[in-house]
Amino acid sequence: MISTIAQIALREWKRILTRPDHCLVLLVLPPLLFFFYAYIYNKEQAEDLPIAIWDEDHSPVSRQIAFMLEQTSSIHIAAQAGSQQEMEQLMQQQKIIGAVHFPKGMETDIKSRHPVHVSIYSNAASLVPGKLVYKDASTVLITAGAGVNLQKMMKTGMPEGKAMSLIMPVKLTVYPLYNPAYNYQHYLVPGLITVTLQMMIIMVAVLLINMEWKEGTMEALCALAGNSAGAIVTGKTIAHLTVSWVNYVLITGIIFPYFGLSHPGTGPQLFLLFNLLALACIGIGLMISVLAADVMLALDTGLFYTSPAFVFSGFTFPRWGMPWYDQYYANLMPYTPFLDAFFKLYFMEIPLKYAMPEITRLLLFIGFTFFVAVFFLQIKMNKSVKHAAVTP
Amino acid sequence: MPPLRHSLLLREVQRIAKDHSLLLTLLIAPLLYAFFYGSIYSYKTEEEVPICVVDDDHSGLSRLLVQQINNTQMVHVAAVTSLDAAKESMYRGETQGFLYLQKDLEKKVLSLQQADMVLAVNAARFLPSSDVMGTITQVGLTVGAGVRLQYLQKKGMNSEAAMQEVMPIKPDFHPLFNTRVDYGTFLIPGLLAMILQQTLLLGLSGGTAAERQQNTIGQWARAAGNHLSAALWGKGAFYFILFAVYAFFFLTVNFGILDIPLRGNVWELALVTAIFLLSLIPMGIFIGLCFRSQLLCTQIMAFSTYPIFLITGYSWPIQQLPEPLKLLSATLPITPFISLYQGITQQGAGITDRMPVMLHLCALWLGYTLICLLRMKRTFRNIA
Numbered sequence: 001m002i003s004t005i006a007q008i009a010l011r012e013w014k015r016i017l018t019r020p021d022h023c024l025v026l027l028v029l030p031p032l033l034f035f036f037y038a039y040i041y042n043k044e045q046a047e048d049l050p051i052a053i054w055d056e057d058h059s060p061v062s063r064q065i066a067f068m069l070e071q072t073s074s075i076h077i078a079a080q081a082g083s084q085q086e087m088e089q090l091m092q093q094q095k096i097i098g099a100v101h102f103p104k105g106m107e108t109d110i111k112s113r114h115p116v117h118v119s120i121y122s123n124a125a126s127l128v129p130g131k132l133v134y135k136d137a138s139t140v141l142i143t144a145g146a147g148v149n150l151q152k153m154m155k156t157g158m159p160e161g162k163a164m165s166l167i168m169p170v171k172l173t174v175y176p177l178y179n180p181a182y183n184y185q186h187y188l189v190p191g192l193i194t195v196t197l198q199m200m201i202i203m204v205a206v207l208l209i210n211m212e213w214k215e216g217t218m219e220a221l222c223a224l225a226g227n228s229a230g231a232i233v234t235g236k237t238i239a240h241l242t243v244s245w246v247n248y249v250l251i252t253g254i255i256f257p258y259f260g261l262s263h264p265g266t267g268p269q270l271f272l273l274f275n276l277l278a279l280a281c282i283g284i285g286l287m288i289s290v291l292a293a294d295v296m297l298a299l300d301t302g303l304f305y306t307s308p309a310f311v312f313s314g315f316t317f318p319r320w321g322m323p324w325y326d327q328y329y330a331n332l333m334p335y336t337p338f339l340d341a342f343f344k345l346y347f348m349e350i351p352l353k354y355a356m357p358e359i360t361r362l363l364l365f366i367g368f369t370f371f372v373a374v375f376f377l378q379i380k381m382n383k384s385v386k387h388a389a390v391t392p
Numbered sequence: 393m394p395p396l397r398h399s400l401l402l403r404e405v406q407r408i409a410k411d412h413s414l415l416l417t418l419l420i421a422p423l424l425y426a427f428f429y430g431s432i433y434s435y436k437t438e439e440e441v442p443i444c445v446v447d448d449d450h451s452g453l454s455r456l457l458v459q460q461i462n463n464t465q466m467v468h469v470a471a472v473t474s475l476d477a478a479k480e481s482m483y484r485g486e487t488q489g490f491l492y493l494q495k496d497l498e499k500k501v502l503s504l505q506q507a508d509m510v511l512a513v514n515a516a517r518f519l520p521s522s523d524v525m526g527t528i529t530q531v532g533l534t535v536g537a538g539v540r541l542q543y544l545q546k547k548g549m550n551s552e553a554a555m556q557e558v559m560p561i562k563p564d565f566h567p568l569f570n571t572r573v574d575y576g577t578f579l580i581p582g583l584l585a586m587i588l589q590q591t592l593l594l595g596l597s598g599g600t601a602a603e604r605q606q607n608t609i610g611q612w613a614r615a616a617g618n619h620l621s622a623a624l625w626g627k628g629a630f631y632f633i634l635f636a637v638y639a640f641f642f643l644t645v646n647f648g649i650l651d652i653p654l655r656g657n658v659w660e661l662a663l664v665t666a667i668f669l670l671s672l673i674p675m676g677i678f679i680g681l682c683f684r685s686q687l688l689c690t691q692i693m694a695f696s697t698y699p700i701f702l703i704t705g706y707s708w709p710i711q712q713l714p715e716p717l718k719l720l721s722a723t724l725p726i727t728p729f730i731s732l733y734q735g736i737t738q739q740g741a742g743i744t745d746r747m748p749v750m751l752h753l754c755a756l757w758l759g760y761t762l763i764c765l766l767r768m769k770r771t772f773r774n775i776a
Contacts, residue, residue, distance in 0.1 A: 033699065115560055119564045121566045123568055124569055125568075125734060130573070148561060166504060169507065171506050171507070177515055296411075296687060308429065311432055318438050321437065344483065
């Protein structure tokens with residue numbers, strides 16, 4: 001039995017290396033795409049986003065605040081606006097992503113103890129840069145306001161410490177854990193790579209059985225396997241699992257270290273999780289391949305099933321913000337439990353026990369899909385043998 | 393010429409009707425994807441992000457803080473618990489962080505000493521962590537302003553004067569073109585444009601590759617009277633009509649259901665969409681002619697979706713891309729299209745506001761038409 005499985009695995013390796021629809025997807029595309037994803041976010045953070053200053057005050061205070069805005073990492077003052085209309089037009093022409101308005105008489109109002117409203121405009125149709133501009137601009141304005149209060153209080157003879165405690169009675173210290181710099185490359189690239197990898201495995205696995213029937217090589221494969229569906233599925237799975245290890249080495253041995261995305265010490269846990277994802281994807285692909293005889297239909301099914309995995313998994317938009325039916329659908333994809341566990345083991349670097357619920361779900365995927373694949377393949381093979389026996 | 397194109401259009405309809413894969417890609421996938429993807433963001437924004445609170449103060453002020461945080465739309469205080477339990481809850485993925493309120497918080501505030509609270513958020517997930525951070529910062533500032541107000545009133549200042557003193561510079565946030573700053577309003581228009589492009593490219597390139605695989609290129613050329621332009625636009629006419637209908641459907645039905653505003657001029661949008669589709673058609677045929685197998689073409693094109701979307705400038709500013717990727721992005725019709733489309737639909741901009749972008753799109757239309765015709769010429773000659 002072991003030698004049969006080894007022969008089937010060897011046969012499958014040959015197919016992987018010689019068939020373009022296997023080789024290109026499993027061995028050529030991964031390095032190209034993985035490098036591409038990491039390269040997109042090589043700058044790691046969005047910086048120097050262009051904004052306009054709409055200064056109706058033209059005072060030293062407005063110039064000082066503008067200077068402070070320019071010192072932030074995300075803001076670059078690229079234009080001056082004279083009115084709201086002009087500012088909106090600059091946004092529509094894509095020359096700026098936001099603007100800050102200093103009203104007329106701002107400095108006088110501050111000195112005469114009248115509160116001043118400084119407006120921050122951002123193009124919220126471009127969410128990421130718009131939010132960054134707002135965050136940095138509001139921080140500058142809050143700091144400037146605190147500075148004004150501090151000066152006022154100290155002028156009354158209040159000690160600095162007491163004045164500070166009045167300005168900010170409860171000081172908030174924030175620890176953004178696991179990605180303190182909000183580095184986009186660290187955040188998105190591992191997710192994009194793993195979601196693409198699961199897509200690659202499934203998109204090839206959907207061709208594993210039906211292609212054999214279509215090209216007339218199933219008879220020889222059945223003979224090699226001694227008419228055992230279990231042996232065929234096991235042999236092919238071993239071949240594809242070992243090929244996925246090549247991609248695991250590519251990811252963790254080349255891409256992650258090259259772009260500084262490695263999390264030392266997570267290797268063994270990540271390898272286990274990666275294998276479970278690969279097995280779940282091979283299982284799903286095999287199941288589709290056994291059930292759908294039409295190769296193109298199987299490929300389309302695999303494509304429609306896997307391509308939404310990134311957005312449904314909750315990577316960019318949390319699942320709890322989705323309607324219940326979308327949350328339900330998300331749970332039908334192996335990438336969803338994988339991602340939850342990946343967050344824990346890779347990003348958070350916490351022990352394996354915290355990922356046990358997700359690992360259990362992946363094991364259920366594997367158990368169910370392989371059972372269906374073997375069961376229906378055996379039925380099809382038995383029918384084929386019977387058909388061959390009655391055909392003269 | 394028109395009768396030829398008419399016959400090519402009918403030929404294309406017949407080919408698609410016979411091919412299950414093309415039927416699925418061209419007739420079912422665009423609508424299914426549009427509703428499927430759109431529904432994810434139908435609530436537009438996340439709410440009630442769960443966090444734990446570790447309250448070592450157990451005072452009136454700490455309880456007020458917790459209550460104020462829990463009253464916000466964005467944050468839900470899942471439990472007031474110990475530090476270990478809060479960490480455990482975050483490790484299990486049940487909460488997205490925890491807020492620690494130090495002992496003697498109220499006492500310190502009342503004695504005009506600065507008190508501390510510490511927020512730890514799981515920044516491995518960007519959206520929930522930044523939303524929690526923003527909300528709790530806001531609550532902290534509000535509480536601080538309240539403390540200053542009470543202090544000034546106790547010093548004998550009347551309420552109106554004290555209110556003026558509390559915040560000398562008040563930032564007013566005006567998010568333009570997406571007033572709720574929600575994720576759905578931002579992402580859905582881009583996703584719909586992407587669905588339009590990818591299903592068209594998948595179907596058209598797959599169908600063209602199938603022509604090579606089934607050796608029907610000669611038949612295609614003959615039906616077009618061996619006229620390259622007629623062959624290109626005769627085949628493309630079907631896709632243009634079908635995807636123009638989809639575009640209209642997305643902009644009316646999907647935008648309507650998902651409550652996405654359409655702020656600009658619809659005729660300008662129609663013109664931009666038409667040129668976009670006209671540039672995708674030669675691009676799709678060109679890609680298809682590079683493959684001998686429909687299956688391989690579909691496989692490879694399936695992996696183009698994410699890379700293309702990520703370099704269009706929609707989710708990540710083009711200015712932040714490395715130079716080679718900026719160049720690559722400029723060769724894709726969706727890059728200028730998405731800029732024009734987003735400008736018109738979301739920002740009420742006109743074509744004249746983004747004339748260089750419009751010229752860019754037109755140049756790509758001409759460029760792809762040219763390279764497609766050259767590729768077709770070579771393929772037709774080889775067949776002949």
